[in-house]
Amino acid sequence: MPAEPAVLGGTPAFAEPLHVGRPNIPDGPRAMELIQQAIDRRWLTAFGPLVKQFERDVAAAAGVKHCVAMCNASVALQVLIRAAGLRGEVILPSFTFIATAHTLLWEGVTPVFCDIDEETGNIDPEHARRLITDRTTGIMGVHLWGHPAPTKELDALAEEFGLRLFYDSAHAIGSARGGRAVGGFGHAEVFSFHATKFINSFEGGAVVTDDDALAERVRSMHNYGRGEGEIVSSIGTNAKMTEVAAAMGITSLENLDFLIEVNRERYERYAAGLAGAPGLTLRRPGPENDVNHQYIVAEVDETAAGISRDVLAAALTADNVLVRTHFDPGCHRTEPYVRDPGRHAPLPLPRTEALGARVLMLPTGTGVTLDEVDRVCALTARLVAAGDAVTAAVRRTP
Numbered sequence: 001m002p003a004e005p006a007v008l009g010g011t012p013a014f015a016e017p018l019h020v021g022r023p024n025i026p027d028g029p030r031a032m033e034l035i036q037q038a039i040d041r042r043w044l045t046a047f048g049p050l051v052k053q054f055e056r057d058v059a060a061a062a063g064v065k066h067c068v069a070m071c072n073a074s075v076a077l078q079v080l081i082r083a084a085g086l087r088g089e090v091i092l093p094s095f096t097f098i099a100t101a102h103t104l105l106w107e108g109v110t111p112v113f114c115d116i117d118e119e120t121g122n123i124d125p126e127h128a129r130r131l132i133t134d135r136t137t138g139i140m141g142v143h144l145w146g147h148p149a150p151t152k153e154l155d156a157l158a159e160e161f162g163l164r165l166f167y168d169s170a171h172a173i174g175s176a177r178g179g180r181a182v183g184g185f186g187h188a189e190v191f192s193f194h195a196t197k198f199i200n201s202f203e204g205g206a207v208v209t210d211d212d213a214l215a216e217r218v219r220s221m222h223n224y225g226r227g228e229g230e231i232v233s234s235i236g237t238n239a240k241m242t243e244v245a246a247a248m249g250i251t252s253l254e255n256l257d258f259l260i261e262v263n264r265e266r267y268e269r270y271a272a273g274l275a276g277a278p279g280l281t282l283r284r285p286g287p288e289n290d291v292n293h294q295y296i297v298a299e300v301d302e303t304a305a306g307i308s309r310d311v312l313a314a315a316l317t318a319d320n321v322l323v324r325t326h327f328d329p330g331c332h333r334t335e336p337y338v339r340d341p342g343r344h345a346p347l348p349l350p351r352t353e354a355l356g357a358r359v360l361m362l363p364t365g366t367g368v369t370l371d372e373v374d375r376v377c378a379l380t381a382r383l384v385a386a387g388d389a390v391t392a393a394v395r396r397t398p
């Protein structure tokens with residue numbers, strides 16, 4: 001019999017916190033060896049050999065011609081938005097991390113939030129169609145949680161209205177749709193290699209594309225508008241990746257298949273372990289998608305479970321299982337967009353809000369053992385079984 005849950009007076013089930021986003025470090029010594037090489041050659045940033053190798057490796061994983069590695073995905077999105085000449089309005093799902101919206105607004109473009117298909121969690125192309133105006137210049141799709149968006153439908157929409165189509169693919173390196181790797185969809189895609197991503201370079205991001213001219217503009221702009229040379233040809237910024245970051249990125253990417261397998265094992269273990277818990281299901285990849293399981297997402301049906309998502313999240317957190325609720329409540333309910341809804345979204349976005357209220361990200365990756373997954377499942381089942389008492393206890397907690 002497991003001990004009493006922490007909210008009911010027991011000691012926390014886990015002495016150390018389990019995180020969503022605990023970095024994978026598949027080969028520390030290899031990363032250190034590459035970092036030492038960079039130190040020995042005194043080439044620390046600006047088109048060094050490690051960044052160039054990382055760019056080749058990312059382009060190969062994405063199946064595209066060009067990769068420009070950068071200091072993080074937010075800046076990579078900003079450089080891409082500017083290099084592509086996006087202006088006016090761009091349509092994006094509200095159900096995404098705030099960076100997808102902020103980078104557009106930062107570049108003077110109005111984000112217009114679209115609802116999702118509740119089944120997949122991704123942008124609903126039919127709703128996107130209804131949001132197109134004469135000010136729309138592009139669509140920014142998102143492969144939410146590593147689950148590829150409906151690329152065919154978005155291609156068709158972009159083609160029909162002459163729009164630019166990009167993807168915020170922060171979660172999705174290593175995923176594929178219809179057998180094709182994420183990275184080659186739309187006019188360009190952007191990866192994140194932040195520490196919390198299953199492939200990380202401490203901080204990092206990249207624009208990937210098959211468009212030669214766009215790649216050249218992005219490369220130029222990410223180094224003060226002068227690319228690898230000294231002649232300034234346009235406005236630019238400093239968005240370069242360092243050699244240290246590339247060393248970690250190369251090491252992570254060398255272990256891409258292994259890390260996907262680690263996530264897949266944990267996904268299957270959670271699926272089996274939670275199968276008996278009423279009202280709890282795991283989000284599954286759609287039929288066309290192969291996913292990296294960047295996030296393992298449980299869904300709580302409050303009526304069937306007898307406990308709300310928020311109460312369950314609070315109770316798990318008390319036991320040191322630091323679950324997350326990405327990306328509730330949706331960008332349209334977040335500052336500054338919530339202040340000017342008429343400009344950013346037709347409200348409400350019912351499917352974004354409904355799904356947002358049900359989801360719960362569970363710890364995965366190399367930082368969580370299969371035994372710990374089993375214990376999280378047992379704890380979750382216990383909390384659900386004691387739903388009324390747990391709800392009362394969480395409500396009593398200040």
Ligand code: T4K
Pocket residue numbers: 019020021022023072073074075096097099100142168170171192193194195196204205322326
């Ligand atoms: N587009 C999308 C769709 C995105 O999700 C993101 C970022 C972006 C664009 C922009 O990408 P970047 O500019 O970051 O490259 C995190 C990350 O900062 C962010 O990268 C990520 N998405 C977002 C979803 O989450 P936080 O503040 O919620 O994460 P944080 O720092 O609390 O870390 C999560 C957990 O991981 C914590 O429990 C602690 C643990 N952790 C974290 C770090 C950094 C560790 O154990 N070690 C660590 O080094 O934002």
